[in-house]
Amino acid sequence: MSSASQEYQPYLQPGGFKNWFFSVDHKRIGLMYLYSILIFFLIAGLCAMAVRAELLFPNANHQIFDHHGYNIMFTLHGAIMVFLFIVPGIPATLGNFLLPIMIGAKDVAFPRLNILSYWIYVVGAIAVVWSLIGPLPSIENGLIKFPANWLDTGWTFYTPYSIQSSAGVIPVTLGAFILGFASILTGLNFVVTIHKFRAPGMTWHRLPLFVWALYSASLIQILATPIIGITLALLIMERVLEIGFFSAALGGDPILFENFFWFYSHPVVYIMILPAMGVVAEILPVFAKKPIFGYRAIAYSSLAIALVSFFVWGHHLFVSGMSYWSRWIFSLLTFAVAIPTAIKVFNWISTLYKGSIRMDTPMLYACGFIFLFTIAGLTGLPLATLSTDVFLHDTYFVVAHFHYTMQGGTVVALVGGLYFWWPKIYGRMYNETVGKIGFWMLFLGFNAAFMPQFILGYMGMPRRYADYLGEFAELHFASSLGAFINGLAYVVIFGNLLWAAKRGKVASKNPFNSLSLEWTVPSPPPLTNFDEVPTVTTWTYGYGEEQNA
Amino acid sequence: MSSFFSSVTELGGKVDFIQFWLILLMVFWFVACNAVMIYLMLRYRERSPDQKTSPIKGSHTLEFIWTVVPTIIVALIFLFGVGAWSEMRTMPTDEDRLEISVTGQKWSWSYKYPDGRVEASDMYVPQGKPVVLKMRSVDVLHSFFIPEFRVKEDVVPSIYTYLWFKADVPGSYQVFCTEYCGDNHSAMLGKVHVLSPEDWQKYMKNELFPVLTPVEEGEQLYVKRACVGCHSKDGSPAIGPTFQGLMGREEEMADGTMIVVDDNYLVESIKYPNRKLVKGYPAGQMPSYDGQLTDEQIENIIAFIKTLQ
Numbered sequence: 001m002s003s004a005s006q007e008y009q010p011y012l013q014p015g016g017f018k019n020w021f022f023s024v025d026h027k028r029i030g031l032m033y034l035y036s037i038l039i040f041f042l043i044a045g046l047c048a049m050a051v052r053a054e055l056l057f058p059n060a061n062h063q064i065f066d067h068h069g070y071n072i073m074f075t076l077h078g079a080i081m082v083f084l085f086i087v088p089g090i091p092a093t094l095g096n097f098l099l100p101i102m103i104g105a106k107d108v109a110f111p112r113l114n115i116l117s118y119w120i121y122v123v124g125a126i127a128v129v130w131s132l133i134g135p136l137p138s139i140e141n142g143l144i145k146f147p148a149n150w151l152d153t154g155w156t157f158y159t160p161y162s163i164q165s166s167a168g169v170i171p172v173t174l175g176a177f178i179l180g181f182a183s184i185l186t187g188l189n190f191v192v193t194i195h196k197f198r199a200p201g202m203t204w205h206r207l208p209l210f211v212w213a214l215y216s217a218s219l220i221q222i223l224a225t226p227i228i229g230i231t232l233a234l235l236i237m238e239r240v241l242e243i244g245f246f247s248a249a250l251g252g253d254p255i256l257f258e259n260f261f262w263f264y265s266h267p268v269v270y271i272m273i274l275p276a277m278g279v280v281a282e283i284l285p286v287f288a289k290k291p292i293f294g295y296r297a298i299a300y301s302s303l304a305i306a307l308v309s310f311f312v313w314g315h316h317l318f319v320s321g322m323s324y325w326s327r328w329i330f331s332l333l334t335f336a337v338a339i340p341t342a343i344k345v346f347n348w349i350s351t352l353y354k355g356s357i358r359m360d361t362p363m364l365y366a367c368g369f370i371f372l373f374t375i376a377g378l379t380g381l382p383l384a385t386l387s388t389d390v391f392l393h394d395t396y397f398v399v400a401h402f403h404y405t406m407q408g409g410t411v412v413a414l415v416g417g418l419y420f421w422w423p424k425i426y427g428r429m430y431n432e433t434v435g436k437i438g439f440w441m442l443f444l445g446f447n448a449a450f451m452p453q454f455i456l457g458y459m460g461m462p463r464r465y466a467d468y469l470g471e472f473a474e475l476h477f478a479s480s481l482g483a484f485i486n487g488l489a490y491v492v493i494f495g496n497l498l499w500a501a502k503r504g505k506v507a508s509k510n511p512f513n514s515l516s517l518e519w520t521v522p523s524p525p526p527l528t529n530f531d532e533v534p535t536v537t538t539w540t541y542g543y544g545e546e547q548n549a
Numbered sequence: 550m551s552s553f554f555s556s557v558t559e560l561g562g563k564v565d566f567i568q569f570w571l572i573l574l575m576v577f578w579f580v581a582c583n584a585v586m587i588y589l590m591l592r593y594r595e596r597s598p599d600q601k602t603s604p605i606k607g608s609h610t611l612e613f614i615w616t617v618v619p620t621i622i623v624a625l626i627f628l629f630g631v632g633a634w635s636e637m638r639t640m641p642t643d644e645d646r647l648e649i650s651v652t653g654q655k656w657s658w659s660y661k662y663p664d665g666r667v668e669a670s671d672m673y674v675p676q677g678k679p680v681v682l683k684m685r686s687v688d689v690l691h692s693f694f695i696p697e698f699r700v701k702e703d704v705v706p707s708i709y710t711y712l713w714f715k716a717d718v719p720g721s722y723q724v725f726c727t728e729y730c731g732d733n734h735s736a737m738l739g740k741v742h743v744l745s746p747e748d749w750q751k752y753m754k755n756e757l758f759p760v761l762t763p764v765e766e767g768e769q770l771y772v773k774r775a776c777v778g779c780h781s782k783d784g785s786p787a788i789g790p791t792f793q794g795l796m797g798r799e800e801e802m803a804d805g806t807m808i809v810v811d812d813n814y815l816v817e818s819i820k821y822p823n824r825k826l827v828k829g830y831p832a833g834q835m836p837s838y839d840g841q842l843t844d845e846q847i848e849n850i851i852a853f854i855k856t857l858q
Contacts, residue, residue: 068732068788140786148831154729160706161689161731166831248706254690255705288593289600294607319692320703321710324638328631335623342619343612345582350611352589354603359590367590374582378575381623385630387567390637391699394692394727458568460696462727465735469723544602 010427010524024111025527029118030096031425033088034418036121038494040084045487047077052449052483055476059467066143070466071152072167078155083176084125086410087268090275091221092121092186094417095214097425099190101518101525102208104199104534109192117185120178127175131168154464156265157232159246159257163239170239173232180229183271187221190214199517201536208516208540209298213278216302220267220274220309228264231257255320262313270309273405274302276413277344280366283420284348286514287363288355291541294347301340308336315384319393327386334384341377345370355544360512361435365416368443372408376401379454394464397457400450407486408446415442415493422497423511427523428504434496441489448482516540557718557743561699563633571626637700640713641679649674651684653691653704654836656733657775658724664753667843670773672741673757675749676719682712688836692728695741703728716743732788732834733778767853770846779835782857788834790827793857801828815851 011027020028050073054064065073096114100107108114135147151172153162162169194215198207234245235257244250246257285292292298314322314330322330348370357363379401382388392398423429452475461472468476510519517536521529556562649672650661660668674680684693684704694701698714716722724739744752751757761769771777771792779788790800798810803826808814817824819842822835842850 066732067735071729071732071734152731158690158729161729164689164833165731166833253707255707289595289602291604291606293605294612297607297612319701321705321708327634327638331630332627335627338623339616339619343616346611346615347607349582349586349589350607352586352593354605355589355593356595356600356602357590357593358595367586370586371583374579378578381575381626382568382571385567385571385626386634387564387630387632387637388571390634390701391564391568391696393701394694460694460723460725462694462725462735464729467735541606542604544604 008522008526010522011527012426012524022115024107024115026096026100026108026111026114027425027525027527029114030093030098032118033096033121034093036118036125037085037088037093040080040125041490044077044080044085045490047073047080048483049487051077052480054466055468056480057477058470058473064144065466066145067466068152069144069146071154071464072146072150074464075151075154079151079172079176080128081406082155082268083179084128086272086406087179087183088121088186089272089410090279090414090417091190091214091217091271092117092182094210094279094414094421095190095275096186098421098518099193099211099214100197101521101529102211102516103194103197103202104517104530104536105193105197106528106530106533108189109197110189113185114189117182117189120185121182124175124177124179124182127171127178131171131175156261157235157257158261159235159238159252159254160248162235163247170236173235177229177232177236180225180232183221184225187218187225190218191222194218199534199536203536205296205299206536206539207299208278209281209292209295209302210275210278212299213274213281213302216306217271217274219303220271220306224264224267224271224310227260228268231260231264234260255317255322258317258320259313262316263310266313266316267306267309269405270305272410274305276369276410277302279413279417279420280348280369282516283362283366283416284351285541285543286420286512287360287366288352288357289513289543290351290353290355291539291543292347293350293353294343295539295541297343298347301343304340305337308333308340312337315389318386318389331384331386331389334380338377338380338384345374345377361430361432361439362416362420362512364436364439365412365419368439369409369412369416372404372412372443372446376404376409379404391460392457394462395457396453396461396463399463400453400457403450403453408450412442418497420512421518422500422504423507424518424523424525426501426504427507428500428502429507429511430496430500430504434492438489438493438496441485441492445482445485445487445489449479449486450482452476452479452482515542556697556699557720557722558698558714558716560633560636560714561697563636564699567630567633570629574622574626637713640681640711641715643679646679646681646713647674648681648683651682651693651704652841653684653686653693653726653730653737654841655688655731655775655834656726656737656778657773658693658726658737658739659774659841669770670739670775672724672739673749673752674716674741674743676743676745677715677717679713679715684710684712687841689730690728691726691730691737694725694727695722696725697722698741701727716741719743719745719748733775736775736778763849763852764856766846767849767851770842770850771853774838774842774850776850789830792854795857796851796855802826803828803830803832812851815854816847819847819850 011025054070131151134149137144137146148166149168151167153165237243238245242250244252246252246254248254281292281298312334314326315334318327383392419430419435456472456475507523509523556565652659657670660672686704686706691704693704700712700714702710702712720743722741724741726737781787781791782793784791784793795810800808802808820839821837823832826832
């Protein structure tokens with residue numbers, strides 16, 4: 001870039017609320033999204049700590065909440081993590097920031113829709129928080145008691161409980177409904193941007209794999225999100241007007257709600273995990289100084305996963321009273337997801353072959369992701385298998401499997417991506433030693449928290465239990481201790497990043513010697529990204545070629 | 550309780566066999582993938598900053614192999630995993646099967662036998678005979694899970710769902726509710742007691758347990774029908790009003806009227822809990838016990854409440 005050595009104004013200036021909140025710049029929107037979702041990550045994380053504190057010992061010895069209070073804690077943990085943190089997750093933050101620069105564009109296709117998406121997110125978040133407004137928590141008989149209007153339905157809002165519950169189901173479902181539009185707009189924007197705004201020479205098969213992953217996730221965002229919107233609207237109508245969609249007492253069918261709900265909520269886990277896989281595919285080649293192995297296989301497997309993700313929701317209903325042949329077919333289809341997933345893992349690992357590998361913090365996260373994600377993926381097998389799922393369904397095995405995909409997968413990749421691109425975002429380096437300490441705390445704490453939960457599941461411990469039988473005590477205790485370390489790790493991880501943003505060593509334009517476009521612009525990038533639209537002549541992952549030419 | 554791999558049913562043994570092979574498979578692939586990854590991380594660690602690397606971009610042969618091999622493996626797991634499940638989902642039609650109607654309600658289980666007897670919380674079944682459960686919920690979703698038998702099925706308000714087992718070893722086995730159903734979900738427990746043929750004969754002739762007085766039976770129902778989950782007997786506050794001193798107490802209703810609690814009020818409140826709510830307690834918490842308890846059982850519970858002064 002010709003402008004690299006000239007004076008330029010980084011996108012971070014000027015500051016001020018107005019300049020940011022009304023900005024249509026994709027980088028600013030990405031950063032606002034990032035801090036917004038991190039606030040909710042903190043809140044939902046504290047709920048998780050409360051859940052694990054309650055489960056340290058069986059109730060007879062120790063209790064912090066009554067059962068109702070515990071149910072509220074796990075519900076808020078799940079609902080906030082899913083709808084306010086991990087669905088926007090990587091696409092709205094790193095995706096917004098990087099996608100246009102990676103394809104050589106000055107912004108997304110619809111910058112004003114982009115800021116609208118963020119505003120809608122804020123409105124949706126306010127609706128969710130609204131459900132908590134009212135009387136404050138109190139202490140009765142030494143137990144923390146939460147007000148009756150706090151949500152206690154679980155993040156899944158299963159009917160008819162969610163119709164009968166006296167909690168503020170309507171503000172939360174309304175919030176999730178509104179948040180859906182934010183997600184749809186982001187997806188729409190990305191798809192159009194990728195189709196129309198690629199720089200000259202940036203052919204589909206030169207696109208960074210992160211872009212392929214965002215593209216696949218965006219398709220799901222556009223196609224699946226309307227379903228949850230309609231479902232939640234029906235649920236609100238059911239509560240207010242008592243029409244009889246889902247309530248058996250009114251002639252409705254509660255299982256219909258489960259079908260509707262998972263028709264969105266299964267594909268949505270791929271909105272969460274596909275961009276994470278994309279982040280890993282970006283980090284690996286840079287730190288191994290190797291072309292990504294099997295580029296097309298990885299790119300197309302993202303699309304394959306997105307496609308198959310729409311046809312597997314029934315595995316959430318394996319013990320719900322669904323018909324014999326439905327279960328049979330959904331089991332078969334669920335196994336189909338395993339194939340593109342396995343292909344990705346094999347290709348990532350092969351990328352390391354004959355490389356020159358630096359284990360800096362981002363690379364630790366990328367390899368940590370592969371380690372944890374193999375566990376997440378493999379433990380999906382006994383859940384897809386009909387005979388064994390009947391036993392494992394709704395036990396802690398599912399809880400552990402899900403957290404290995406979502407925290408071990410998505411969150412680990414998000415953090416790895418933040419470490420990797422932080423020098424680009426802020427133009428400053430994080431502290432390498434503290435970065436590594438943070439990773440190992442997270443890695444060890446996370447495994448200590450969730451490995452015991454697989455065993456609890458094999459022992460038959462049901463999920464969403466405020467109390468448990470004595471024989472589960474040791475494993476629950478171990479899991480809680482692990483969870484506290486896991487939680488503490490984030491203090492170190494984000495402390496390091498926040499410190500770096502202000503005081504870190506000034507980073508060069510391309511500190512990790514990456515070949516992709518975002519590293520050709522100054523750090524932090526100027527408001528318009530590129531002075532002139534770049535012309536792309538090579539593949540993004542041409543590592544190792546010049547040395548061997 | 551449900552110690553791993555010690556199922557007491559033949560079908561459970563088949564499930565465990567599949568479970569066992571899947572664990573081996575998972576461990577194998579986990580170790581294989583990560584051993585290779587860690588080996589490569591160490592073998593190709595950076596030794597100097599300008600170290601040469603290979604420009605290799607992929608391999609069609611490898612892609613082909615690692616597409617086909619996982620496809621074959623998951624297809625085999627699927628087929629392998631259908632067998633025991635298929636048996637599990639095919640209800641037995643044997644002449645000597647026992648059919649029990651299971652009712653789930655917040656937060657207890659009750660069981661109705663073909664001869665009309667009703668049990669709560671504890672289910673009694675004969676050893677070695679197929680037992681078919683026909684299940685229904687009267688309020689929200691529940692799920693009936695007997696870990697040792699490796700069976701589970703949701704209990705739904707709109708349709709009947711079915712489950713069956715044949716237990717070969719006498720003993721008492723845990724029942725969990727595994728679909729979240731509100732405040733006392735984790736207390737919605739039960740037991741399946743598998744009786745030897747002799748005990749089963751005694752049970753059918755009502756000789757297995759001593760005859761109880763009305764108050765004793767009322768106290769038992771208080772626990773088994775989960776009144777205990779919401780109504781304390783020592784005055785401590787809970788989800789519902791305490792039973793201590795309830796009989797004869799003057800209570801303010803949600804609409805402001807005052808009522809002196811008597812037999813009629815208690816019968817009405819057990820059958821139709823939302824008609825006259827004590828002030829400060831939300832509607833819809835307590836399920837109706839109309840048709841769930843016999844008139845005699847309700848009388849016995851009231852007799853028990855009378856003793857709590």
